[in-house]
Amino acid sequence: MNPKATPGALQAQVAGSSFYAGMRVLPKAEREAMYAIYAFCRAVDDIADDQVGDRASRAAALEIWRDDIDSLYAGGPPGQAALVAQAVSRFELARADFHAVIDGMAMDVVGDIRWPPAATLDLYCDRVASAVGRLSVRVFGMEEAPGLALAHHLGRALQLTNILRDIDEDAAIGRVYLPWEPIVAAGIAITVPLEVIADPRIDDVARTVARQAQAHYAEAQAILATRPRGHLIAPRLMAAAYAKVLARMSAEGWRAPRRRVRVSKLALLWTVLRLSLTR
Structure with missing residues (x-):
C-alpha cells in the first residue's frame, strides 16, 4: 500500500483541520473514508493554489488526477487515486463527484477567479464544496434525496462563508470570489483585487453574499431537523460552527481593515460533546 494512503497517514493530514473533530467521532470505516476524501480534496486544492508552478503544469497535474480516478473506476492501476480506492469500493462513491471537484479546482487554474457572475460562483461552489458533500453523505449513510439536498445547501453555505x-x-493572490452583480450594484469600480476589496462599499456586497449563506444554512438545518438516517454529527457540527463564524463576521462587518475570524477548536469540541448528547 502507498504509505501516504494508510489510515494513519490520512488521519495525520486531517488532524490540523477544523473538520477533524467531526470526523473522529464516526465509526472506523466511515472515519477512514472521510480522511481519504479530505486528503484527495487537499491534494487537488494544493495544486490549484500553488503560486509557484505555471498554469500549464498545474492543469496537467489536475489531469493526472482525473486520469487516475478514471483508471480506478475502470479497474486499472489507480495511481494517486489509490488513497480513495477503499472508500470508493465500500461506499459506492460517484466518479462524477470526484470529477466535479477537479473541475472546480481547474477553474482556479485556468485564470484567477475575479468577481464572477453569480451563476459562475454558484457553479464553483457546487464543484468545490457541494460535490464534496455528495461524496460525504454517501459515507454518512444518508438516503439519496435528503443527502443530495443537504450536500447542496450545506456545501454552498460553507463555501460562501469561507469566501467571506x-x-x-x-x-x-489576485482572486476575488465576491459576485459581479452586487459589486456593480454597489457602485464599486472594477480595477484590481486589492483596490476593489478596499472600497468601504464592499461591506454591502459581502452582506448580500452573507444573506445567501444564511439561507443555505437555514435549509441545511431544516433537513437535519427531520433527523434523516445517517451518521450526522459531522454535518451538524460544521453547520453549527460555521454559522457562528458567519454571525461573528456579520456583526463585525467587512469594511477594511478586516479581522480573520477563525473556528475555535475548543468550541468545536464542546459542540461535538453537545451534539453527541442530544442526537
Whole structure:
C-alpha cells in the first residue's frame, strides 16, 4: 500500500483541520473514508493554489488526477487515486463527484477567479464544496434525496462563508470570489483585487453574499431537523460552527481593515460533546 494512503497517514493530514473533530467521532470505516476524501480534496486544492508552478503544469497535474480516478473506476492501476480506492469500493462513491471537484479546482487554474457572475460562483461552489458533500453523505449513510439536498445547501453555505472569511487572503493572490452583480450594484469600480476589496462599499456586497449563506444554512438545518438516517454529527457540527463564524463576521462587518475570524477548536469540541448528547 502507498504509505501516504494508510489510515494513519490520512488521519495525520486531517488532524490540523477544523473538520477533524467531526470526523473522529464516526465509526472506523466511515472515519477512514472521510480522511481519504479530505486528503484527495487537499491534494487537488494544493495544486490549484500553488503560486509557484505555471498554469500549464498545474492543469496537467489536475489531469493526472482525473486520469487516475478514471483508471480506478475502470479497474486499472489507480495511481494517486489509490488513497480513495477503499472508500470508493465500500461506499459506492460517484466518479462524477470526484470529477466535479477537479473541475472546480481547474477553474482556479485556468485564470484567477475575479468577481464572477453569480451563476459562475454558484457553479464553483457546487464543484468545490457541494460535490464534496455528495461524496460525504454517501459515507454518512444518508438516503439519496435528503443527502443530495443537504450536500447542496450545506456545501454552498460553507463555501460562501469561507469566501467571506478569506477576502484579504484571496485578493493577495489576485482572486476575488465576491459576485459581479452586487459589486456593480454597489457602485464599486472594477480595477484590481486589492483596490476593489478596499472600497468601504464592499461591506454591502459581502452582506448580500452573507444573506445567501444564511439561507443555505437555514435549509441545511431544516433537513437535519427531520433527523434523516445517517451518521450526522459531522454535518451538524460544521453547520453549527460555521454559522457562528458567519454571525461573528456579520456583526463585525467587512469594511477594511478586516479581522480573520477563525473556528475555535475548543468550541468545536464542546459542540461535538453537545451534539453527541442530544442526537
